[in-house]
Amino acid sequence: MPVASRGNGRLPPPEMDIATFLIQCLNALQYGLLLFLVASGLTLIFGIMGVINLAHGSFYMIGAYMAFALAPIVDATFGGGFFSTLLIGMVLAVLLGYVLEWAFFSFLYEREHLQQVLMTYGLILVFEEARSLLVGDDVHGVNPPPLLAGTLPLGEMMTYPVYRLFVSGVCLAVALGMYFVFTRTRLGMMIRAGSANREMVQSLGIDIKFLYRVVFAAGVALAVLAGMVAAPVSSVYPGMGNSVLILSFVVVVIGGIGSIRGALLAALLIGVVDTFGKVLLPQAAGVLVYVLMALILLWKPDGLFKAG
Amino acid sequence: QAAPKLKVGLMLPATGTFAALGTAIENGFRLYVAEQGGKLGGREVEFVKVDDESDPAKATDNVNKLIKRDNVDVLVGTVHSGVAMAMAKVAKETGTLLIVPNAGAGAVTGPMCAPNIFRSSFSNWQTGYATGEAVAKRGHKKVATITWKYAAGDEMVAGFKEAFEKAGGSVVKELNLPFPNVEFQALLTDLAATKPDATFAFFAGGGAVKFVKDYAGAGLKKSIPLYGTGFLTDGTLEAQGDAAEGIFTALHYADSLGTPRDNAFRLAYAKAYKLQPDVYAVQGYDAGQMLGVGLAAVKGDASKKGEFAAALEKAKIDSPRGTFTLSKAHNPVQDFYLRQVVGKENKSTGLASKALADPARGCKM
Amino acid sequence: MSTPEVLLRGTGLTRRWGGLVAVDQVSLALERGSVHAVIGTNGAGKSTLINMLSGEIPPSSGSVELLGQDVTAWTQPRRARAGLGRSYQRNTIYPSFTVFENCRLAAQARTQKPWAWWHSAQACEASTSTARDVASRAGLDDMLDRASGLLSHGQKRQLEIAMCLATGPEVLLLDEPLAGMGAEETDRMLALLEALRPGHAILLVEHDMDAVFRIADRITVMVNGAVIASDTPDAVRASPEVQAAYLGDH
Amino acid sequence: MNRRSSPLFVALVFAALALFPLVAGNYGIDFVTKVMIYAVLALSLELLVGSTGLVCFGQAAFFGIGAYATVLLSPQSGAPSLLWLLPACMLAAGAYALFVGALSLRTKGVYFIMVTLAFAQMAYYVVHDTPLGGGTDGIYLYSKPAIGAWLDLDKPLTLYAFTLACLLAVFGFLALLLRSRFGRALAGIRVNEQRMRATGFSTYPYKLAAFVISGALAGLAGFLFAVKDGYVNPEMMSWHLSGAVLIMIILGGLGHLRGALIGAFAFALLQEFFKSEAIFGGFAKHWHLGLGLTIIASVALLPRGLVGVPGQVRERLVGKGMSSRRADASEVRNEHA
Amino acid sequence: MQLSSPSVQDRAPTPPQGRPLIVDARAVHAWYGSSHVLHGIDLQIARGETVGLLGRNGMGKSTLIRTLLGHVTQRDGQITLFGQDASRARPHEVARLGVAYVPEGRGVFPNLSVRENLVMAARRGRDGRQDWSFERVLETFPRLRERLTNLGSQLSGGEQQMLSIGRALMTHPELIVLDEATEGLAPLIVAEIWRVIGDIRGSGIATLIVDRDYRKVLARSDRALVLQKGQAVLAGPSAEVAADPTLPSYLGV
Ligand SMILES: Nc1ncnc2c1ncn2[C@@H]1O[C@H](COP(=O)(O)OP(=O)(O)OP(=O)(O)O)[C@@H](O)[C@H]1O
Ligand SMILES: Nc1ncnc2c1ncn2[C@@H]1O[C@H](COP(=O)(O)OP(=O)(O)OP(=O)(O)O)[C@@H](O)[C@H]1O
Ligand SMILES: [Mg+2]
Numbered sequence A: 001m002p003v004a005s006r007g008n009g010r011l012p013p014p015e016m017d018i019a020t021f022l023i024q025c026l027n028a029l030q031y032g033l034l035l036f037l038v039a040s041g042l043t044l045i046f047g048i049m050g051v052i053n054l055a056h057g058s059f060y061m062i063g064a065y066m067a068f069a070l071a072p073i074v075d076a077t078f079g080g081g082f083f084s085t086l087l088i089g090m091v092l093a094v095l096l097g098y099v100l101e102w103a104f105f106s107f108l109y110e111r112e113h114l115q116q117v118l119m120t121y122g123l124i125l126v127f128e129e130a131r132s133l134l135v136g137d138d139v140h141g142v143n144p145p146p147l148l149a150g151t152l153p154l155g156e157m158m159t160y161p162v163y164r165l166f167v168s169g170v171c172l173a174v175a176l177g178m179y180f181v182f183t184r185t186r187l188g189m190m191i192r193a194g195s196a197n198r199e200m201v202q203s204l205g206i207d208i209k210f211l212y213r214v215v216f217a218a219g220v221a222l223a224v225l226a227g228m229v230a231a232p233v234s235s236v237y238p239g240m241g242n243s244v245l246i247l248s249f250v251v252v253v254i255g256g257i258g259s260i261r262g263a264l265l266a267a268l269l270i271g272v273v274d275t276f277g278k279v280l281l282p283q284a285a286g287v288l289v290y291v292l293m294a295l296i297l298l299w300k301p302d303g304l305f306k307a308g
Numbered sequence B: 001q002a003a004p005k006l007k008v009g010l011m012l013p014a015t016g017t018f019a020a021l022g023t024a025i026e027n028g029f030r031l032y033v034a035e036q037g038g039k040l041g042g043r044e045v046e047f048v049k050v051d052d053e054s055d056p057a058k059a060t061d062n063v064n065k066l067i068k069r070d071n072v073d074v075l076v077g078t079v080h081s082g083v084a085m086a087m088a089k090v091a092k093e094t095g096t097l098l099i100v101p102n103a104g105a106g107a108v109t110g111p112m113c114a115p116n117i118f119r120s121s122f123s124n125w126q127t128g129y130a131t132g133e134a135v136a137k138r139g140h141k142k143v144a145t146i147t148w149k150y151a152a153g154d155e156m157v158a159g160f161k162e163a164f165e166k167a168g169g170s171v172v173k174e175l176n177l178p179f180p181n182v183e184f185q186a187l188l189t190d191l192a193a194t195k196p197d198a199t200f201a202f203f204a205g206g207g208a209v210k211f212v213k214d215y216a217g218a219g220l221k222k223s224i225p226l227y228g229t230g231f232l233t234d235g236t237l238e239a240q241g242d243a244a245e246g247i248f249t250a251l252h253y254a255d256s257l258g259t260p261r262d263n264a265f266r267l268a269y270a271k272a273y274k275l276q277p278d279v280y281a282v283q284g285y286d287a288g289q290m291l292g293v294g295l296a297a298v299k300g301d302a303s304k305k306g307e308f309a310a311a312l313e314k315a316k317i318d319s320p321r322g323t324f325t326l327s328k329a330h331n332p333v334q335d336f337y338l339r340q341v342v343g344k345e346n347k348s349t350g351l352a353s354k355a356l357a358d359p360a361r362g363c364k365m
Numbered sequence C: 001m002s003t004p005e006v007l008l009r010g011t012g013l014t015r016r017w018g019g020l021v022a023v024d025q026v027s028l029a030l031e032r033g034s035v036h037a038v039i040g041t042n043g044a045g046k047s048t049l050i051n052m053l054s055g056e057i058p059p060s061s062g063s064v065e066l067l068g069q070d071v072t073a074w075t076q077p078r079r080a081r082a083g084l085g086r087s088y089q090r091n092t093i094y095p096s097f098t099v100f101e102n103c104r105l106a107a108q109a110r111t112q113k114p115w116a117w118w119h120s121a122q123a124c125e126a127s128t129s130t131a132r133d134v135a136s137r138a139g140l141d142d143m144l145d146r147a148s149g150l151l152s153h154g155q156k157r158q159l160e161i162a163m164c165l166a167t168g169p170e171v172l173l174l175d176e177p178l179a180g181m182g183a184e185e186t187d188r189m190l191a192l193l194e195a196l197r198p199g200h201a202i203l204l205v206e207h208d209m210d211a212v213f214r215i216a217d218r219i220t221v222m223v224n225g226a227v228i229a230s231d232t233p234d235a236v237r238a239s240p241e242v243q244a245a246y247l248g249d250h
Numbered sequence D: 001m002n003r004r005s006s007p008l009f010v011a012l013v014f015a016a017l018a019l020f021p022l023v024a025g026n027y028g029i030d031f032v033t034k035v036m037i038y039a040v041l042a043l044s045l046e047l048l049v050g051s052t053g054l055v056c057f058g059q060a061a062f063f064g065i066g067a068y069a070t071v072l073l074s075p076q077s078g079a080p081s082l083l084w085l086l087p088a089c090m091l092a093a094g095a096y097a098l099f100v101g102a103l104s105l106r107t108k109g110v111y112f113i114m115v116t117l118a119f120a121q122m123a124y125y126v127v128h129d130t131p132l133g134g135g136t137d138g139i140y141l142y143s144k145p146a147i148g149a150w151l152d153l154d155k156p157l158t159l160y161a162f163t164l165a166c167l168l169a170v171f172g173f174l175a176l177l178l179r180s181r182f183g184r185a186l187a188g189i190r191v192n193e194q195r196m197r198a199t200g201f202s203t204y205p206y207k208l209a210a211f212v213i214s215g216a217l218a219g220l221a222g223f224l225f226a227v228k229d230g231y232v233n234p235e236m237m238s239w240h241l242s243g244a245v246l247i248m249i250i251l252g253g254l255g256h257l258r259g260a261l262i263g264a265f266a267f268a269l270l271q272e273f274f275k276s277e278a279i280f281g282g283f284a285k286h287w288h289l290g291l292g293l294t295i296i297a298s299v300a301l302l303p304r305g306l307v308g309v310p311g312q313v314r315e316r317l318v319g320k321g322m323s324s325r326r327a328d329a330s331e332v333r334n335e336h337a
Numbered sequence E: 001m002q003l004s005s006p007s008v009q010d011r012a013p014t015p016p017q018g019r020p021l022i023v024d025a026r027a028v029h030a031w032y033g034s035s036h037v038l039h040g041i042d043l044q045i046a047r048g049e050t051v052g053l054l055g056r057n058g059m060g061k062s063t064l065i066r067t068l069l070g071h072v073t074q075r076d077g078q079i080t081l082f083g084q085d086a087s088r089a090r091p092h093e094v095a096r097l098g099v100a101y102v103p104e105g106r107g108v109f110p111n112l113s114v115r116e117n118l119v120m121a122a123r124r125g126r127d128g129r130q131d132w133s134f135e136r137v138l139e140t141f142p143r144l145r146e147r148l149t150n151l152g153s154q155l156s157g158g159e160q161q162m163l164s165i166g167r168a169l170m171t172h173p174e175l176i177v178l179d180e181a182t183e184g185l186a187p188l189i190v191a192e193i194w195r196v197i198g199d200i201r202g203s204g205i206a207t208l209i210v211d212r213d214y215r216k217v218l219a220r221s222d223r224a225l226v227l228q229k230g231q232a233v234l235a236g237p238s239a240e241v242a243a244d245p246t247l248p249s250y251l252g253v
């Protein structure tokens, strides 16, 4: 009997050549960037606006299902395929976010923060069920646009889907855009100020209600964008929102609430830990992210980058 | 005079990841009952449903609801193994008839086996074992396995390994990832570095879709053939698209088996639900058949468990998948097909394993 | 008179915030029976000094001695229990509690008995009577049952002082107690300090120069973290340096 | 704001619970037993969240540890004695709480929430991924604990009575605790920890003590749950349960012990209501929708949770609007801004 | 001119003839929940005028201000700002009319740097004025220049006060409302603030000021209003108010 199989889980320790190592680094990077994209909407609504948004996963799911359900309709009416679907999806998301903020959140800011937990929990249930009623409970795949459907050779036997590069690109663009808006523009300053003292912001002539409605809408749009962009990679299935929710919070919190740089770094760190953890420490792969979070927060109780 | 209605408790997932499976099983079951004119064993059937949410922490309560509140005569359920384990425990304690239409946990017809507990689907071990035989037969020597780290995955891999090593092959790498993580890239890279002859995979639902797509996307499909238990490509082909084309899997059912029995079933199902049936629908349907057979033997008196079990143990169930019998531990002894994805179908290419019985390790009955 | 007893002594206290030296080698001694005022430009480091003395933040270097013991390594609560009380420049109250409960909870710090979980806190005579007493001394008799978050700004300032007194400290570090108080309350507060003076050592940080010169026994002047003068009120008032840096034409 | 629970209401609730078995069937007893267990769990969390201001998102871990300890410590044959098994389970949960609390109390706010989640997830993966507790399929309890012959928790009615006694004991204990000096100190920590420290309270030991008590009480709930079901599964430690308990106490109304009680019952009853086929027929499978909409409506209409309903009704009757509350809240918040 | 509460009919605040009123509030009432805090107060401010608001702690000064600015929503009475009805206006609308607010307790944004606190507020005045540039604010408060990158929460109390005033100036208001603006400031800076108030008065900006130093307020303002338990008990030109024999009793001195 070959030596290699000596009972369950007792296989020779994994070893890695340079090429494999480099590919794994690429995987880690790419996964980290995807994570950031998924968490970006939360960074905005939770990290910067300060609304504890459990429904983030639902917005993400809505995005993914839009990519699936909207694409044929958009393609038939407007043409342009994937990219026009993205555009139209974002427009719808902004509308959705705007209306949601108006109907469900505008009166919550002055209340105890935990009320938001309850509200967004209710929203999760509603969205998940609405999804079930509208599109059913089946698993669906979404194809990347033909333009990005190719693969690139990687190592001896592997290839790398071009679409994943595109996802990483979108993520970097989102990260840069958010960073710029929040740290360099007055809009960003107003938003951050609003999370600290709404009354004073109003006293400076800023319509905080409108401002926050817009920001919330933008947060929803980002989550939906993430869902739509990730759909071809992750496929579309019931409960998909749930599975990204906690991880998104982990990203935002490890990075330091309110810090976009921090969130990006945290996402990349998780990417590395998860990727190499699965290969090098498969027994503990499930907890590694949480161990990472616990260690970082015990070391730096305010996350990697304190907001500011 | 009319006998009192027979209460059938359906404990299936109506929400969550497995909702679609729950629906298919229920449809199959109801189809059979409808075919019998709404009666089994001479008694009109009444359904009571509970959404088990695939949450084992709520499972005991949900079963109790059916047994204590609704006083059902028979329990049918469920998809999730952990939930099924809780059901089996209650069924065993209360003596209520239980037919498991999907969950493949070995224990249900192993250590937990009981005269009143039956399964119309498969055991995890069975599916893995059948695949192992098939992969060995196709001439592969070194295989890597990959699955989620949870009971079903472990059991399937164990079954696969048992058959594959028996046939002289060797498992060179066992890859796991935490359930329900779907980020496969790292493990695929690892797989490529290992260079096995073939890969054996078990995933289901969204995870299966993503895995198959990622496998193809990473270019491994061409160099390292992918095998799996049937769940890898069942109910997911539409979503997997081209990435699944050509993949071999083993399961106790296949699309367009072409037998008259299957054709009739598929036609009836499609007519009733405007949907194509899948393996889950078949399992639900057969749960109905098994109940019908048992109840016929006891003339609708569900309390005569001994006779009910005896009848089923002798019975040949005329399933759309092909006839099967029940083992001593009440698990189907059935044929497994080696299927290949062609177009949007899992086409049978022949038998992977004939009349395969679960060893029912740990069952004392 | 015997030699005055030093209750609190800071020696060589320094605090850096990044590159900024907020407090630079400051030493001072608070004696029983005297009011020691610390004045200085905005951002001179007065509050930071109080924070270091009370243990709220650790000094970058230097040491603190309380009632003859080196307490540099002690936590803030421990110093507080040993007899060090402070007030904050920014209101630091329990806004959702009543005024009475604010004071009572502060008084409870002296008899904590956390293990006595079957005793009602309200039944503790010592803390309730102290609470009433300090509230009345701070001029809050009429407000005992008001939620303290709903008080006017000046009333909150009064409460801030009441809570500091409730712990019965021997050493009081008061960070701008008069800020936000009207003329009447200012007078009341100065009378209160006057009454506390015997038996206590009081550090008073204030920008109200009339008040400072009325009550202080000794004045330390800080500019940019460093002490530029520490002397009797008259000497400080006369110092041209202090006038240029802080007092102006006062 | 003084938080006096209304003793009459609570007395009525407990009286109703005591009399309930007289009118209920088997299932009713089972169901209420379950809800009472959740109420114990909710109370344990209320001590942290509502009273101390520590939002713990890992309560399921202590619950699960209590439950797993029950099963793992029970001998294979013969009923274990309640007398040592129950304390042992609470001790096990309390010990983990001590460990988790000692570390996680270094952080604050949302960071604290996430660290407690992290530690709960670690416990979850230990039972999920290792054979220790039967892995993902869970393990069974073979014989239920008892004290001699007169208290056998295998009998549903006995279990009901025992659970009710536990609930009453926990409620009473917490009510006393919260009005004691210890409880007031916790309240002070919730509102303004900085001031607490400045007046001489070492807040860390206080918080840690609250955390351990809470963990042990959650362990008690876990024990009862394991005994009731005779089956434990890793999902008992998942964050979904931690979240659900949090939802219960928010729904009931934070800052009131009876809020936890009301919340646990309301949450369970709402689920049952919307799941009921008798009322909703085929639509019952979409029960999430009804539950979700109800929760949303309750947030919108009941700013103080369910416990605030009587007060709101009174205000309505007297004709006093809600704007006063809003002014108050914003004022109080700005204090910390 | 309108009269305020009956007891002071003879000393109604009459703004200088010919200058347009920018604030004209009549019979203003305000409530916090069920407690009635303001009982019908009249207040007029003309362009470029400095008006002082006096009274002991808790008499309703801040409440009057917050009512005018739209922060207190339970209110009654007629409020006209810059000729427009603002009885129900929301705070940001009031601010955009050209009213800047330096609240008691400062209201500095703790999570923004000093620079950001200032920059975010910048806005042109009603007539397009932009004389209060970032630079000019820093010249007025040099201490802030050294602290530009610090967060609001890292400032000393006085620095926060300077920042709050500087921020108000960056909005180029027509009326600046200072609620205890000199609290916690060193005497030199206080003198500087009073000088700035004089400056802006010179440039035609009106000021409504609350300050504990009532002598300074009366000396530097055109008119003054004294509140007692939510009612105006004295009102008129500052010199007259200062000379009123009842004044000390209202201020508790
Ligand atoms: N947490 C901090 N981080 C960085 N700098 C700080 C921090 N806290 C205070 N400072 C700086 O330290 C210096 C001293 O501040 P401190 O509050 O002690 O001044 P102060 O003398 O009390 O002034 P004021 O009279 O204005 O209250 C200030 O320049 C302030 O900006
Ligand atoms: N949010 C609130 N809710 C209820 N009552 C309040 C609220 N804010 C203030 N009050 C009360 O209204 C009265 C007037 O308060 P206001 O703040 O206007 O006083 P003030 O004259 O500004 O006093 P100070 O000089 O102390 O700032 C006070 O008695 C105060 O207790
Ligand atoms: Mg200071």
Ligand SMILES: [Mg+2]
Residues within 6 Å of the ligand: C152, C153, C154, E061, E062, E063, E104, E179
């Ligand atoms: Mg005021």
